[in-house]
Amino acid sequence: MAGSIRGSAIAEPASLPARPVTTRPLAARRYALLRRALRARLAPFGAAVTLLALAVAVLAPLLAPYDALKQDLGNTLARPGPTHWLGTDHIGRDVLSRVIWGTRISLVAGFVSVTMATVVGSLLGLVAGYWGGRVDGLVMRLMDAVLSFPPLVLALALGAVLGAGLTGVLIALGVVYTPTFARLMRGQVLAITAREYVEAARALGAPGWRIAGRHVLPNATAPIVVQASLSVAFAILAEASLSFLGLGIQPPAASWGSMINAGRGYLQQAPWIVFGPGAALFVTVVGLNFVGDAVRDALDPRLQA
Amino acid sequence: MGRLVLRRLVATVPVLLLVTAGVFALIHLTPGDPIDAMMAESVDATVKATLRRQLGLDQPIHVQYAVWMGRLLQGDLGRSIRNQEPVIENVRRRIRPSLQLAAFAMVISLVVAFPVGILSAARRNTPVDRINTTFALFGIYMPNFLIALLLIFLFGVTLRWLPISGYVDPFEEPLDGLRSLLLPAITLGLALAAVITRTLRSSMLEALAEDYVRTARAKGLSEGRVIRGHVLKNALIPVVTVLGLQLGTLIGGAVITEYVFALPGVGRLVVDAVFARDYPLVQGVILLIAVGFILSNLLVDLLYGWIDPRIRYR
Numbered sequence: 187m188a189g190s191i192r193g194s195a196i197a198e199p200a201s202l203p204a205r206p207v208t209t210r211p212l213a214a215r216r217y218a219l220l221r222r223a224l225r226a227r228l229a230p231f232g233a234a235v236t237l238l239a240l241a242v243a244v245l246a247p248l249l250a251p252y253d254a255l256k257q258d259l260g261n262t263l264a265r266p267g268p269t270h271w272l273g274t275d276h277i278g279r280d281v282l283s284r285v286i287w288g289t290r291i292s293l294v295a296g297f298v299s300v301t302m303a304t305v306v307g308s309l310l311g312l313v314a315g316y317w318g319g320r321v322d323g324l325v326m327r328l329m330d331a332v333l334s335f336p337p338l339v340l341a342l343a344l345g346a347v348l349g350a351g352l353t354g355v356l357i358a359l360g361v362v363y364t365p366t367f368a369r370l371m372r373g374q375v376l377a378i379t380a381r382e383y384v385e386a387a388r389a390l391g392a393p394g395w396r397i398a399g400r401h402v403l404p405n406a407t408a409p410i411v412v413q414a415s416l417s418v419a420f421a422i423l424a425e426a427s428l429s430f431l432g433l434g435i436q437p438p439a440a441s442w443g444s445m446i447n448a449g450r451g452y453l454q455q456a457p458w459i460v461f462g463p464g465a466a467l468f469v470t471v472v473g474l475n476f477v478g479d480a481v482r483d484a485l486d487p488r489l490q491a
Numbered sequence: 492m493g494r495l496v497l498r499r500l501v502a503t504v505p506v507l508l509l510v511t512a513g514v515f516a517l518i519h520l521t522p523g524d525p526i527d528a529m530m531a532e533s534v535d536a537t538v539k540a541t542l543r544r545q546l547g548l549d550q551p552i553h554v555q556y557a558v559w560m561g562r563l564l565q566g567d568l569g570r571s572i573r574n575q576e577p578v579i580e581n582v583r584r585r586i587r588p589s590l591q592l593a594a595f596a597m598v599i600s601l602v603v604a605f606p607v608g609i610l611s612a613a614r615r616n617t618p619v620d621r622i623n624t625t626f627a628l629f630g631i632y633m634p635n636f637l638i639a640l641l642l643i644f645l646f647g648v649t650l651r652w653l654p655i656s657g658y659v660d661p662f663e664e665p666l667d668g669l670r671s672l673l674l675p676a677i678t679l680g681l682a683l684a685a686v687i688t689r690t691l692r693s694s695m696l697e698a699l700a701e702d703y704v705r706t707a708r709a710k711g712l713s714e715g716r717v718i719r720g721h722v723l724k725n726a727l728i729p730v731v732t733v734l735g736l737q738l739g740t741l742i743g744g745a746v747i748t749e750y751v752f753a754l755p756g757v758g759r760l761v762v763d764a765v766f767a768r769d770y771p772l773v774q775g776v777i778l779l780i781a782v783g784f785i786l787s788n789l790l791v792d793l794l795y796g797w798i799d800p801r802i803r804y805r
Contacts, residue, residue: 347528
């Protein structure tokens, strides 16, 4: 389900059946995956946007026509034109350059926080699902408790105590998204440990950590990858929301959310200050979502919307 | 049904305990001394010491927790360090605009989503459906604050039809009140409308393919009656589920919407408290929001069991 940052990104497809083991050669399987991913109608657009955003993020210093922090008080609120394609803001900074640098912050926030959540959540889910009993109860109740807060409110509270800035945002979003992965992984592990090959490994006397690492984990990754790819877009939205509220990335650093917040006082004279980063944010989020949908369709045809 | 209620209530207790522990721990997560974080460095050391004693931060942590929980059980959520008033009082003063905003947004989302979703399903894969799908796409992926700013730009700044900030209580001045809440409610309602539209469309398509629909058509019912009498009712269950799942989104969205439109609601209170580093107020309000969220989820669960009897026996 699509949803938003915001709640339903956290709605997990908890009871995915474990994936069957395929025996086709790896290369052929990869090719089939790619073909299926591309068949999704909107995937090419999503892929193009994502690649573009990645390229812009990496090449920001080369692409930005101006210094994103340099003020030009003689040229404030300039309309978009040949010298400043997206105009300038209230203290004369080039909006395009700031949008370009903002891409880097947004993608870092999205990918790093989701990676943290994926790693920590998967490990917790693996431990809870594989060892069961009290550990399971404790870990999962803890995850329930995290899920008992509306995501943005929790991120706000954590951001508040951790302090504004990129690190605080990353940790806050990482915590918010962790339970999704823990629940997902736990469900997978429960399904997989009931299979014959795990029983066989156990009968052969393999130690628990080895079964978990060699047999359970590799077979449980598909839905995790799907969830991770869908979560990145929502994490980017969440970072933008926090920065918009002034509790994320701090000025003068260029983050789409804080740029939009700074520009909202000038909607009448200079709407481009808001709409430049706004468009970048919207297009990136839509593109990443299409990629996520394509990944889901490719890895698990049963989930196709 | 009684057993379901009991089971769900019992399951909520440990989660509530963990939530309170989490909220308690919040203040201790600050890097360094929370008192230094709450007050400027220049503040006199004796003032800081007084606050530390007031908040009990000079006690060992287990004593702090016991005292805090003890007060909590008596309904004492603490006091704001800025205005010295109890948290409850702060929230009570701010709850009205928030509830009005939520109710108004819910009404708008349902009024928009039902016709659009039903039309999309009935006219599947036509231009109408495609336009609706695009609309839903915008609603789902467009961040709240961007929708808000677009609306402000269009209706507030360009056309000058509606106020762009401030709050008037609709129960005191009905017309001005509704006008002051209209843009915020559209902002908050649109995302919800988009999600409901998508859900309703797909669940209706599923219901339309059922045998009982073929039967209804075969006995000569008009398409309108088939949809009203047979399809819609069965398509509603997923919509209720999605409404429940969207609660968290709605609360988060309300925080941003109240911030953009300067509505004096609970969401705005959280943001202001965070800015003021008024940690006791942050703790209290967040705890109240979480408890409200847990109880609403519980209610949705029970509602779901009431609509679909099969769920009661799982």
